[in-house]
Amino acid sequence: MERMPILKLGDCLLVTVQVDMHDQLALALQDDLTQRIVATKARGVLIDISALDMVDSFIGRTLGNIASMARILDAQTVVVGMQPAVAITLVELGLSLPGVRTALDVDSGVALLREMLGHAERRSGGATETDRHHGG
Amino acid sequence: MAAEPQTLPIRSSEDVVKVRQAVRRRAMDLGFSLVEQTKIVTAASELARNALAYGGGGETRIETVWQPPARRGLRLTFEDHGPGIADVQLALRDGYTTGPGLGLGLGGARKLSHEFDIWSEPGLGTRVTITRWK
Numbered sequence: 365m366e367r368m369p370i371l372k373l374g375d376c377l378l379v380t381v382q383v384d385m386h387d388q389l390a391l392a393l394q395d396d397l398t399q400r401i402v403a404t405k406a407r408g409v410l411i412d413i414s415a416l417d418m419v420d421s422f423i424g425r426t427l428g429n430i431a432s433m434a435r436i437l438d439a440q441t442v443v444v445g446m447q448p449a450v451a452i453t454l455v456e457l458g459l460s461l462p463g464v465r466t467a468l469d470v471d472s473g474v475a476l477l478r479e480m481l482g483h484a485e486r487r488s489g490g491a492t493e494t495d496r497h498h499g500g
Numbered sequence: 501m502a503a504e505p506q507t508l509p510i511r512s513s514e515d516v517v518k519v520r521q522a523v524r525r526r527a528m529d530l531g532f533s534l535v536e537q538t539k540i541v542t543a544a545s546e547l548a549r550n551a552l553a554y555g556g557g558g559e560t561r562i563e564t565v566w567q568p569p570a571r572r573g574l575r576l577t578f579e580d581h582g583p584g585i586a587d588v589q590l591a592l593r594d595g596y597t598t599g600p601g602l603g604l605g606l607g608g609a610r611k612l613s614h615e616f617d618i619w620s621e622p623g624l625g626t627r628v629t630i631t632r633w634k
Binding site: 384385386387388389417418419420421422447448449450452453456457458459 | 517
């Protein structure tokens, strides 16, 4: 079965979603990412969706699931590169991607991840698990 | 000039992608803006997936329609011969689902279209027609 490549950059995983992501591929990505987070002890996940020309309810839900699963596995997720027409359509569809952090491009996404992770590390000394995840 | 109607099968999630691509091409040919294209493609994706997930597969018909004097639009019909929908009004409600989805597909497709028509008969199947005018 086809798979989307997942790159490892330091303690982060990077995925560039391809143009025509069908549902099976999205589900495979969800499985692969959770496995790789555990296998590599990644703290951050960056998903670049700039090639996607539409995000429907299924893809939106998959992105939300990935962010939730990553969070439970102690990793932060940032989705970057959403096209403006896609954002307009998503909101009209009634989907606002709750729980998914976004940034405009890869550069700002990496900066946001660094900030989130740095924040989590600084606070992890005395803070509880819950505090850590609500921070940032 | 108006292209011929086109019919595509929906038998797999790859077919859903092919429907999206065909709808995108037709919307571009009609001169739809990028946002309009994205809306009709997203609606098509929701309805094609519904036909696959709930109707056990089916087909999509893509046609260019016009209204005198010069209004053109894109009409899409999704038909399956699955179990049908017992309560269409309920199925259209945001968040209602009998399957694994979010329950935004049918209602979402309606929001993204100018015209929306649904026929469903338990045991016979479901047909949804949407139109988006330029």
